[in-house]
Amino acid sequence: MNDWTAHFKELDQLPAALRKSLLHGSRKLDFPAGTRLFGAGQPADHLLLLLSGRIRVTQVSDSGREVVLYRIGAGESCVLTSACMLAYDDLATEGMAETDIEAIGIPRATFDEMMGLSPEFRGFVMRAWSRRVTDLLSLIDDIAFQRIDLRLAQRLLAMAEGDRVNVTHQQLATELGSAREVISRALAEFQRRGWIEQARGELRLTNRDALEKLTQSAEQ
């Protein structure tokens, strides 16, 4: 296997001997888009480090409601969920390959060994973990204070291909940690203001400037 450690900030600092153990003790994994990588009944048995692609991590409650927690991209790791699972805790999170995935899988034995031997590896794990916790804290702040119209405008702008957004109200609700009715109400308000049009299950942005202005008001 090539030396993939260069793709991961901090792991590129590993001393040569430890780098060699890490390369030996892990393996390349490929998954097609749409693969469920971990979730209830399918615990993570590797710590995944992403070389390319994108993973969506959602929380799924007992009643089947979903919230998107964050996405993991190239150069990042599934450290929060994987490490929780390696610690034998059953998290109600699910990881889905949004695109084709190239990843490195570090099995439990190698993970444990590296945690013991390398301060650099521990630093990598703890910093990656902190960043995910920071993501969770921002999500809590966002949903607690219900700036749903601002967040909806941001999401529509991010998802638009040209002026079209191909998404259901339920999908938007899952992305934003909200209820479908709340999203439908906000979209109806956007439509009333002439910012979007909704027809035949498709959404069209008819006033991008107004939507962008709204998202900027969030940053003040």
Add this chain to the structure above:
Amino acid sequence: MNDWTAHFKELDQLPAALRKSLLHGSRKLDFPAGTRLFGAGQPADHLLLLLSGRIRVTQVSDSGREVVLYRIGAGESCVLTSACMLAYDDLATEGMAETDIEAIGIPRATFDEMMGLSPEFRGFVMRAWSRRVTDLLSLIDDIAFQRIDLRLAQRLLAMAEGDRVNVTHQQLATELGSAREVISRALAEFQRRGWIEQARGELRLTNRDALEKLTQSAEQ
């Protein structure tokens, strides 16, 4: 210092030599109720393990809004926030002593040493961390799906001394990750139904059974 490791599940499994290093490398800390233990401009320089008392951990946003994330009690540790901070990340969280606190402080050098030497210590840290992440995930689920009336009823029952609850609408909002207006509206509805009375800044529960029934509907 006495051997306090017996108070912490998993640390009581440490081999004798490591236990000795941990005891030597940490110290007893006492704080009176009301002490701000960590927060913006005051990074955690110790991992705190609680022997007695209770710490409230809140998230404070740039605009000054607060959400209570969780509480830490005897036998638990501030591992999530402390470890993030030991990893040099600046979290917007704040820890406040809600009662007098007796704690063990593990300084960074001892923490790093124990993480390297002891699989038991790593297990302790990672499992404590997972539990806190699980707390954050439940909080996200709770606030995303806005079961605010149920959560408010639970909180009122938990805080009541006899039938009285001495709390402001803003304090309830912070506890529940909601806005003051949302809480005031829900309390007005409880009052309309005859479940509580509000007078002169005090809240009185007038129908506990109804409140308890409401909270039970949350568990289905």
